[in-house]
Each structure stands twice: as structure tokens, then as C-alpha cells.
Amino acid sequence: MSIQFRKILRSTRPGFFMLMMIGVMLWTPKLHAGFEIGDYGTRSLGLGRAYTALAGDGEALAYNIAGLARTPNNLAFTSYANLFGGINEGSLRHFSAGVVYHDTPVLGLMGAGISVFTTGVSQEIQIPVATTFELPWNIAAGVALRGLYWGMTPDVDPVTGVQDDALSKFTFTADAGLYYDLDLGQMKFPLGLAPQGKIALGLAIKNLIPTSIAVDGDQKDAGRLPIIPRLGMAWLGNSGLVSMDYVLQDGGQIRAGVELSTLSVDNRFGKTAILVRAGGASASDNGGSELSGGFGLRYNQFRLDAAYVWSQSILDAGATQRYTLTYEF
Numbered sequence: 001m002s003i004q005f006r007k008i009l010r011s012t013r014p015g016f017f018m019l020m021m022i023g024v025m026l027w028t029p030k031l032h033a034g035f036e037i038g039d040y041g042t043r044s045l046g047l048g049r050a051y052t053a054l055a056g057d058g059e060a061l062a063y064n065i066a067g068l069a070r071t072p073n074n075l076a077f078t079s080y081a082n083l084f085g086g087i088n089e090g091s092l093r094h095f096s097a098g099v100v101y102h103d104t105p106v107l108g109l110m111g112a113g114i115s116v117f118t119t120g121v122s123q124e125i126q127i128p129v130a131t132t133f134e135l136p137w138n139i140a141a142g143v144a145l146r147g148l149y150w151g152m153t154p155d156v157d158p159v160t161g162v163q164d165d166a167l168s169k170f171t172f173t174a175d176a177g178l179y180y181d182l183d184l185g186q187m188k189f190p191l192g193l194a195p196q197g198k199i200a201l202g203l204a205i206k207n208l209i210p211t212s213i214a215v216d217g218d219q220k221d222a223g224r225l226p227i228i229p230r231l232g233m234a235w236l237g238n239s240g241l242v243s244m245d246y247v248l249q250d251g252g253q254i255r256a257g258v259e260l261s262t263l264s265v266d267n268r269f270g271k272t273a274i275l276v277r278a279g280g281a282s283a284s285d286n287g288g289s290e291l292s293g294g295f296g297l298r299y300n301q302f303r304l305d306a307a308y309v310w311s312q313s314i315l316d317a318g319a320t321q322r323y324t325l326t327y328e329f
Helices: 002-013 013-027 065-070
Strands: 073-084 093-105 107-116 122-135 139-152 168-181 198-206 228-236 239-247 254-269 269-280 290-299 302-311 321-327
Touching: 065 107, 065 122, 065 139, 065 168, 065 198
Parallel strands: none
Antiparallel strands: 073 093, 073 321, 093 107, 107 122, 122 139, 139 168, 168 198, 198 228, 228 239, 239 254, 254 269, 269 290, 290 302, 302 321
């Protein structure tokens, strides 16, 4: 690579990164299927799931693998959600847990987790194992291999006592992502302008390996997992942030969120912060719009997050509630 070409790339790296993301999104085919309940935390829900450019914690396992490179510390987390709390049976549950560790042998920074979605008669389990690495120009990249298990409890006919055959399927796919951030304080602006904070860009693609979760071979195409690209942008300041995502699936969906720090105390008892969040997502071809809100509590190495999500198309089903406890070490 010539010296002149390197200078051009350095001077235009934000635009170059954006072109990379747009190119991949235009190339990606559009498919349809399930395994969409795979979140690993709560902060993202309070922000309307606009998290592709913010995934600097364990939620990177669901939103952008490359975000693991921006986790400041090792961390472990566990999450619980009651989906659509207005349903009388209360059988839609989601559990997740995971860990991010910076100094594993050979591979360096790695993350791993488990997500379990259960309906009482069936369950979906996802187990991602991910690693990240740094590229030139302050770009981080990440890849993950994700194991998928789907199973259904066999039903027994109350009259004949005959039990149906149990159904299950195990397969795997892969996810990938890119992350770029720029400190505005290090840039020179005209007219003496000095904006503060950081701009972050993210690109994430889920289900890169074509696979089917259909048990019946004749339904292979119907059960094929979708390749889902997401493009995100965020501004992060000292007392808050604004984020936006575009999801290239089912006609496209726009997601946006805001987070504000309402209290921040640093004294002899430790560091304490309270954060409030609000967000929403536009309607897509296969679902209505969403509104969400939440809060976060920070005390030294501990983080507690809560979020509530209301789906505008099925308000009678009640809100989805999720809670996450995180420990940094």
C-alpha cells in the first residue's frame, strides 16, 4: 500500500467505515424465521433496542460482537425477563447469563453466554462464544459461533393416553460485527467550536451461516434463520447519550433511545449513579411499534438494570419486564 493511499484512508476513515457497512448491508440477502429471543441484558431494552453502537458490555453477545472490545473490565451478568406479563399463564420466560474476560490465553478478549427462552411446552437455547480484535484506525471487529437448540415437550392425549414424539433440533450459526468510535475532543472544528463526547458507529450481522431449525426436512426453507444486518450510530456525552439503529429486515425498522444520568456521587462510600432511559421502535412488516423505558443503578462494581417494553400491536398482552445484575471485576 502506497504512502499516499494510507494518507487518504486516514483522512477519510469515518466515511470509509460507513461505506464498508453500507456495502455489506446491500449485499446481505433477506430470509425469515425464528430464534429472535436472544437478548443478554436489560439496558438495550430501555433504549428501544438501539444498541448496535453502544454494545460495550455483555449485551454485545446479542447486538454487536465487536462491542466486547470496548468493555472496560471483566464482567459477569445474569438476566431474567417476564415476556408479555398480561398473559394469564405467565409462561413466557427468558433467562440469560454470561461472562466477558479480557486475558484468555491465545485468543485474548472473549465472551460467552447462554440464553434460555421457555414457553412451558417448548424452549429455545442459544450459546454464543465470541472473540474480538482491534483493526487499524480505531476499528474493532468481532466474531462469534452460536449454538442453537430448539425442543418441544411431547404432548399426551388425555383420552387415549398416547404420547406424541418429542421434537428437537440442534444446529449452529455465526455472528460478526464492526465498531468504530471517535473522541470529538481530539478533532479540530471551525469557528472555535469544541463539541464534547464521543461518536460511535456499529455494524452487526446475525446468522451469517445459513442454517435451518426445521425438524422436518421438507420444511427446511420455511425454518431457515434470517440473516439480520443492523447499522447503528450513537453520541455519548458526560451526562447522557442518544442512539439510533436501522435493522434491515422485514421492510426495515428504525430504533432510537435516550439515556440520562440523573444522579452521580463519588465519595468515601464509593461511586453511585442513577440512570433513566426511554426508547422506541417503528413498526415493521411482521410487527407493530414499541415503546420502552427503564433505569439503571450503579454502585462501585455492581450494576442493576430494569426495563419495560410495551408493544403497540398487542397492548392487551401487557408489558415485557426484564432485570439484569452485572458485576465487574
